[in-house]
Amino acid sequence: MGIVVNLDVMMARRKMSLNELADRVGITLANLSILKTGKAKAVRFSTLEAICKALDCQPGDILEFVPEP
16 A cells, blocks of 8 residues: 555644645645645655644654555
8 A cells, every 4th residue: 555645634633624734835725635635646845844834743643654465
């Protein structure tokens, strides 16, 4: 399975919408949606840092490694 993006889980815990997070982070709604659905091939550290600041969390709260069976 590889890297799983748990952005939706953290957003739900913080009661934050995709629109609000996109505004706080300064990226487009489309790019944030791509990241949230796990379809992104890469993420900039600056973007990850901004997301962590907005959600008051650690990168490990958002990204998880799930080994292949």
